[in-house]
Every structure is written in structure tokens, then in C-alpha cells.
Amino acid sequence: MTAPDGRAVVEAREGDGAALRIHGAAIGDRIYSSAITFFALCVPLLLLAIAWEIGVAGWPTLHKFGFGFLTSSEWDPVKGEFGAAPAIYGTIVSSIIALVLATPLAIGVSLFLSELAPRWLRQPVGFLVDLLAAIPSVVYGLWGIFVLLPVLRDPVMPFLRDTLHLGKTGLFTGPAYGPSMLAAGIILAIMVLPYIASVSREVLLAVPRSQREAALALGATRWEAIWGAVLPYARSGIVGGVILGLGRALGETMAVTMLIGNRPEIAASLFAPGYTMASLLANEFSEASSDAHLSALMAVAFVLFVITLIVNAIARWLVWQVSRNSSGKTA
Amino acid sequence: MSTMTPPIAPPLRPTLRQRAFSERTVRTLKRRRIVSGIMLAVLICAAVLAVLPLIFIFGHLLELGIGSLSWDFFTKMPQPVGEAGGGLANAIVGTLILIGIASALGLPVGVGAGLYLAEQKGTKLANTVRFLSDVLNGLPSIVMGIFAWQFLVRPVGHFSALAGGVALGAMMIPMVARTTEEMVGIVPVSLREAALALGYTRWRTSLSVVLRTASAGIVTGALVAIARIAGETAPLLFTAFGNQFWSLSLKQPIAALPLQVFSYAISPYDAWHSLAWAGALVLIALIFIISLIARFATRARFSTGGGD
Numbered sequence: 001m002t003a004p005d006g007r008a009v010v011e012a013r014e015g016d017g018a019a020l021r022i023h024g025a026a027i028g029d030r031i032y033s034s035a036i037t038f039f040a041l042c043v044p045l046l047l048l049a050i051a052w053e054i055g056v057a058g059w060p061t062l063h064k065f066g067f068g069f070l071t072s073s074e075w076d077p078v079k080g081e082f083g084a085a086p087a088i089y090g091t092i093v094s095s096i097i098a099l100v101l102a103t104p105l106a107i108g109v110s111l112f113l114s115e116l117a118p119r120w121l122r123q124p125v126g127f128l129v130d131l132l133a134a135i136p137s138v139v140y141g142l143w144g145i146f147v148l149l150p151v152l153r154d155p156v157m158p159f160l161r162d163t164l165h166l167g168k169t170g171l172f173t174g175p176a177y178g179p180s181m182l183a184a185g186i187i188l189a190i191m192v193l194p195y196i197a198s199v200s201r202e203v204l205l206a207v208p209r210s211q212r213e214a215a216l217a218l219g220a221t222r223w224e225a226i227w228g229a230v231l232p233y234a235r236s237g238i239v240g241g242v243i244l245g246l247g248r249a250l251g252e253t254m255a256v257t258m259l260i261g262n263r264p265e266i267a268a269s270l271f272a273p274g275y276t277m278a279s280l281l282a283n284e285f286s287e288a289s290s291d292a293h294l295s296a297l298m299a300v301a302f303v304l305f306v307i308t309l310i311v312n313a314i315a316r317w318l319v320w321q322v323s324r325n326s327s328g329k330t331a
Numbered sequence: 332m333s334t335m336t337p338p339i340a341p342p343l344r345p346t347l348r349q350r351a352f353s354e355r356t357v358r359t360l361k362r363r364r365i366v367s368g369i370m371l372a373v374l375i376c377a378a379v380l381a382v383l384p385l386i387f388i389f390g391h392l393l394e395l396g397i398g399s400l401s402w403d404f405f406t407k408m409p410q411p412v413g414e415a416g417g418g419l420a421n422a423i424v425g426t427l428i429l430i431g432i433a434s435a436l437g438l439p440v441g442v443g444a445g446l447y448l449a450e451q452k453g454t455k456l457a458n459t460v461r462f463l464s465d466v467l468n469g470l471p472s473i474v475m476g477i478f479a480w481q482f483l484v485r486p487v488g489h490f491s492a493l494a495g496g497v498a499l500g501a502m503m504i505p506m507v508a509r510t511t512e513e514m515v516g517i518v519p520v521s522l523r524e525a526a527l528a529l530g531y532t533r534w535r536t537s538l539s540v541v542l543r544t545a546s547a548g549i550v551t552g553a554l555v556a557i558a559r560i561a562g563e564t565a566p567l568l569f570t571a572f573g574n575q576f577w578s579l580s581l582k583q584p585i586a587a588l589p590l591q592v593f594s595y596a597i598s599p600y601d602a603w604h605s606l607a608w609a610g611a612l613v614l615i616a617l618i619f620i621i622s623l624i625a626r627f628a629t630r631a632r633f634s635t636g637g638g639d
Contacts, residue, residue: 032534039443040456043464043508046501050470050478057481108377116374128382134618135388136562138589139611142596143388146395146604190384197381221367244469251471253565254589258597278473278565285477285569301477305470312469316462 051305058299061292069299075264075280077288082296084303086264090181090274091304094256095249097185097270098192103242105189106196114204115212115226126201133194141258144187149178149259157182157271174271179261182270187255192245199241203234203322240318247311251304253278277304396612399605404613409575409591412600419610421577425492425586426561426617428579429571432496433560437503438553444504445511445549446537452516461512464505475502476566484570492578492585495571499560506559510552514545547628554625558618564589588614 061082062069072083109129113122157176166172172182207230215229216222231238261273262283277300288294403418410417444460451457479498484490518541526536542549564587567573572584573594588610595607 028535029533032537036443036447036450037456039440040447040451040460040508042440043444043460043467043505046504047463047467049482050474053478053481054474105377105381108374109381112374112378116371117378125378125382128385132385134558134622135385136564136589136611136614136618138562138564138593138596139388139392139615142592142607142611143391145596146608147387147391193381193384221363223367223370224363227370247469251469251473253471253473254593258593278471281473281477282565282568285480286572298477298481301474305474308469308471308474309466312466313462315469316465 051302054298054302054305058295058297058302061295061299062302069296070303073264073266077284077290077293077296080290080292082292082299084277084280084296084300086266087275087277087280087300088303089266090184090260091250091276091278091307093270093274094181094184094188094260094276095246097182098188098249099242099246101186101189102193102196102245106193106241106245107200107238110197110200110204111226111230113201114207115222115230129194129197131194132190133198137191137252137254138258140187140191140255144183144255144259148187149183152176152180152183152186153178161271170268171270174267174269176271177261177273179259179273180271181260181267181274184256184260184274184276185270187259188249188252191252191255192248195248196238196241196245199244199319200234200238203237203241204230206237207233234322236318237322240315240322243311243315243318247308247315250311251278251308253282257282277301392608392612392615395605395608397609399609400612404606404609408577409586409606412603415602417606419586419588419591419606419613421574422586422588422591422610423613424579425571425574426588426614428492428581428585429496429499429567429587430557430561432493432581433499433503434553434557436497436500437507437556437560440500441504441507441553441556442511442542442549444508446515446542448508448512449515450537461509464508468505468509471565472498472502472563473565473568476569479566480569489582490570490572490584491582492571493581495567495585495587496581498566498570499563502560502563502566503556506556507549507553510555511545511549514548514552515541517548518544551625551628554621554628558621558625561618561621562589562614564593588617 065072065082069082069084070088071085072081073085074081074083075086076082109125113126117125153176157172157178160172161167161176211229211233212225215225220228256276257279260276260279262275262279263273264275264280265272267274281297281301281304284293285297288297401418403416405418405423406420407416407418408421409419444464448457448461475498479494479501483494483497522544523536523541526540527533531540567587567590571587571590573590574584574586578585592607592610592614595603595610598604598607
């Protein structure tokens with residue numbers, strides 16, 4: 001009886017020790033996993049906090065003006081009239097100019113890198129384009145003020161208006177001051193170019209070789225292979241990249257503030273100064289004196305937040321869709 | 332020519348239709364080749380055009396920035412208008428302090444969230460967090476600044492370095508989280524399994540085996556994130572606010588290089604314009620040094636990976 005008893009005791013002790021150790025490990029593991037879960041939860045919490053803080057602060061304005069806040073173009077802090085239409089219009093127009101200029105260039109440089117460039121040229125050119133994304137917005141603004149604006153004022157704007165007779169379209173009329181929707185659009189185009197280009201390049205490099213080879217084997221010229229086989233394959237990914245670029249352009253602040261002229265008016269001509277939501281915030285936020293003005297600016301921030309949230313969500317969804325499809329196909 | 336029996340191979344000679352088609356193809360081949368050549372030339376032009384702005388910007392930065400750089404620039408304080416000289420010593424130090432605060436907030440939270448994303452891959456929460464961090468990454472920086480103002484400046488009643496650092500740190504979180512996830516994801520599962528088999532607990536395996544193996548890559552990601560926030564201006568406009576005087580206090584407004592470049596650039600004085608160029612040059616140099624270190628960190632990772 002003693003021997004089995006003794007063994008039982010020893011076993012129990014060993015079992016206790018192991019249990020203790022396992023118990024300790026379980027506590028450590030539990031602390032660890034709850035810690036990283038907490039950190040992970042910080043991301044959605046942060047988004048919620050931003051939406052809540054800004055939404056609550058902007059609510060009085062949104063409630064008072066309702067839908068008219070988005071459509072009225074009267075922005076007069078002194079009278080207490082707030083309509084964000086010029087800023088929304090400027091945001092959209094400057095972003096459209098940026099995309100119209102940047103998208104063909106970005107797709108062109110990505111196609112050059114994925115289809116034409118010799119191997120030794122690929123990395124340096126890709127690196128240079130990516131480098132554009134590393135330049136701070138304020139440096140773009142500085143360069144824009146002292147280099148881009150003078151060039152626009154003297155040869156470019158008169159050339160577009162008078163020499164090319166584009167003044168008749170209504171888009172390129174009026175005095176060529178320099179600070180304008182056009183200037184903001186051009187600087188934005190340079191700024192979003194690397195974002196569109198890097199996504200497009202990735203998507204184009206993921207197009208299987210067999211696509212190109214099949215097209216070439218059928219007798220297509222190189223361009224026909226690109227146009228008919230490569231581009232359609234990469235289309236939705238490139239669209240995702242463009243929308244990602246749109247998200248960047250919509251929220252870009254400093255460079256636009258320095259170049260757009262900051263006038264809350266809707267003008268058809270791209271030579272006229274304008275305003276964007278981001279530049280409106282940058283200009284007036286620290287000078288807002290009344291609660292109503294502050295609340296109106298918060299409402300503008302909320303609108304900007306919601307728009308970029310939607311645009312980014314769509315872009316991410318598209319890019320993910322493509323990467324999931326291509327990984328499914330290669331697997 | 333026995334075409335009467337139905338189940339027979341089709342004639343080898345091309346039909347009239349096919350012949351017409353192939354003749355047309357040959358006829359248009361020249362034109363198609365020309366179109367192809369033109370379009371390929373257009374692609375090359377696009378590549379050149381895409382690189383040109385960068386070359387111009389760098390050229391002007393060097394041309395206009397270097398001239399105003401001097402020892403004073405790094406050691407002196409900003410001077411009022413009309414007085415010659417002066418530097419941006421306080422702005423340089425301020426930027427470093429802001430980067431420090433941002434890293435203290437953004438790195439731990441970002442790395443933790445990244446570990447969660449890598450280890451709980453495929454769970455609903457992980458997918459949501461991954462999606463939302465991409466969305467957060469695309470949020471305009473000025474919105475982040477306004478959030479920080481509402482959250483940290485408005486209740487206190489004055490601008491502070493802390494608020495600026497928090498705004499920048501919040502921007503770092505999604506970037507660091509995504510690179511950490513990626514880097515932890517490429518650590519071989521066998522390594523984790525070996526550590527677990529040796530009796531390591533899960534948390535020690537994660538922290539001292541997996542995270543350590545991925546550390547060089549995470550450092551790279553962190554430096555890239557720091558390089559990106561170092562030049563941010565918009566989130567600081569209503570938080571750090573800028574300061575003409577020497578200040579190291581986290582509770583006081585603090586100067587920052589991007590803010591100083593902004594206010595000098597839109598000022599009407601030539602002397603301040605050249606200071607703005609010099610400031611921009613120093614800012615870019617700072618960002619490049621950080622990115623270069625990041626590149627070397629990556630290279631170190633690859634070389635140790637190759638040695639294994």
C-alpha cells in the first residue's frame with residue numbers, strides 16, 4: 001500500500017508542479033494575447049474616436065444647415081452663414097485635374113518598367129518614381145510657389161489661353177495670376193503619381209508571362225499585346241490604384257493651400273483661384289473665433305473624413321480583389 | 332476532292348474568307364507596326380516625364396537651399412524680420428522631439444497590432460483591423476490634426492508638443508502595423524514550432540523568437556514610417572503650432588521644421604524665403620538619412636537570412 005501510495009504522492013507532486021508551470025504559462029499567454037488584442041483594437045477604436053469627436057463637434061452645423069451645408073456657396077463667418085459647396089467643388093475639381101494628368105503618366109511609366117525597360121533600368125527608375133512619395137507636402141508647396149507658379153504665369157497660362165485658343169472652352173479664361181485651381185491640380189498630379197504608379201507596377205508585374213506570350217504568338221505587335229492582353233488583365237488593379245491616388249488627392253493639404261489661391265468661390269475657369277476642404281481647414285481653423293465657425297469647420301472635416309473613408313475603402317477593396325484573384329490563379 | 336462523304340477533314344487550302352483576312356492582315360501589318368512603335372515611344376516619354384519633376388525639385392532644392400545653409404542655420408534661433416542671419420535650431424530640435432513622442436506612441440501600438448494581425452490571421456477581427464488600418468492610412472493628415480486638437484488641445488486650452496506628437500503617432504500606427512504583420516508573416520513556421528517544442532511558452536516564442544527574427548524588417552518599417560511623418564505639416568498646424576522661441580516642454584507649443592518652412596514660404600520676405608529653402612533641404616536630408624538607414628537595416632536582414 002505504501003509503495004503505490006508513495007508513488008501516487010510523487011505523481012501528484014509532479015503533476016502539481018507541471019500544472020503550476022502550465023498555469024503560469026497560461027497566465028503569460030493570456031496577458032500576451034490580451035495585450036496584442038488590445039493594440040489591434042486600437043485601430044478601430046481610433047477610427048471610431050475620430051468619427052465621434054469630429055462628428056459631435058460638427059453636428060450643430062450639420063443639424064442647422066442640413067443638406068444645404070453641402071450645396072450652399074455662402075461662406076461668411078461674420079454673418080454666420082456656412083455653405084461648403086465651393087470647398088467641396090474645389091476638392092473634387094483639383095483632384096480630377098490631378099487624376100487626368102497623373103493617370104496616363106503613371107500607367108505609362110509602369111508599362112515602361114514592366115514591359116519595355118531593360119532589367120538594369122527597372123530598379124533605378126522605379127526608385128526615382130517612388131522617391132516622389134517621400135517628398136513632404138510642404139516642400140512641394142514651396143517648390144510650387146517659387147518655381148511652378150512663375151512658369152505657369154508666364155509661358156504656360158497665356159499659351160493655353162491665347163496661342164491654343166482654349167479660352168473659348170471657358171476652362172482656360174481670365175487673368176493668369178498663378179495661384180489657381182490649375183496650379184493645385186498640377187502639383188497634386190505630381191504628388192499622387194507615385195501612388196498610382198507603384199500599385200499599377202505591382203499589378204502589371206503580376207500579369208502572367210503566358211498572357212503576353214500568347215498574344216505575341218498570335219501575331220500581335222508588342223503594343224497590341226500590351227493593349228489587348230496585359231492591360232485588360234491588370235485593369236481592376238490599376239483602377240484601384242487610381243482610386244487610392246484619388247484618396248490622397250482629396251485630403252492633400254499643405255501644397256494645395258499654398259497654390260490654390262484660397263478663395264471660396266465657384267469659378268468655371270481653371271485659372272481662377274479656388275478652395276478645397278483641406279485648405280479651408282488649414283487656413284481658418286486656428287483663427288476660428290466663434291463656436292459656430294468652429295463647428296462649421298468641424299463639419300467640413302467630417303465631410304472630408306467620410307468622403308476619403310469611402311474612397312479608400314473602395315480602393316482597398318478593388319486592390320484586394322485583384323491580389324486575391326491573381327494569387328488564386330497562380331496557386 | 333471527294334467532298335461528298337461527310338466525315339472528312341476540312342480542306343487544307345484556305346477558304347476565300349480566310350485568304351481575304353490574311354491578306355488584310357499582311358497589308359495592315361506595316362500600319363500596326365508603326366502604331367506599335369509610336370505607342371512604345373509614348374511609354375518611354377511617359378517614363379521620362381514622370382521622373383522629370385523629381386529632378387527639377389531636387390535641382391532647385393540644392394541650388395536655392397545650399398546657398399542659405401550655414402553653421403548658424405543649425406545653431407541659431409529664428410530672427411525677427413529685418414535682422415540678418417538666424418537659424419532654425421529650435422525647429423530642428425522640435426522636429427526630433429515630435430518624432431520621439433510619435434514613436435513612443437506609434438511603435439508599440441503598431442508592432443502589437445501587427446503581431447495580432449500575423450498571429451490571428453484569418454479571424455474576423457484580424458481582417459477587420461487589417462482593412463481599417465489600410466483605411467486609416469489613407470485618412471487625410473489634417474483630419475488627424477483636427478482630431479488631436481479636439482482631443483488634446485481644446486480641453487486643455489493651449490497648443491502643445493504632446494498633441495502634435497500624438498497626432499503623428501496615430502498616423503504611424505497603421506503603417507507600422509502593416510509592415511510588422513508582413514515581416515512576422517515571413518518568419519518560417521518551423522522556427523516557431525521548434526521553440527514551442529523546446530517548451531517555450533507561446534508569448535515567449537512570439538516575443539523572443541519570432542519578433543526577434545523579424546526585428547530587422549520591423550526596424551525598417553518603423554524607420555520608413557518615421558520618415559513619412561517627419562515631413563508632415565498639416566497635423567501640426569493646430570497641435571504643435573510652432574514656436575519662435577526655444578522650448579523643450581511637452582506642454583508648450585513647439586517649433587517644427589515643416590511648420591517653419593511653411594510659414595517662411597508664405598511670408599513676403601526674401602530672407603525668409605531662402606531660409607525656407609534651406610529648411611526644406613534639411614528636412615529632405617533628414618528624411619533621406621532615415622530612409623538610408625532603413626535600407627541598410629533591410630540589407631542586414633537579407634544578409635543574415637542568406638547566411639542561415
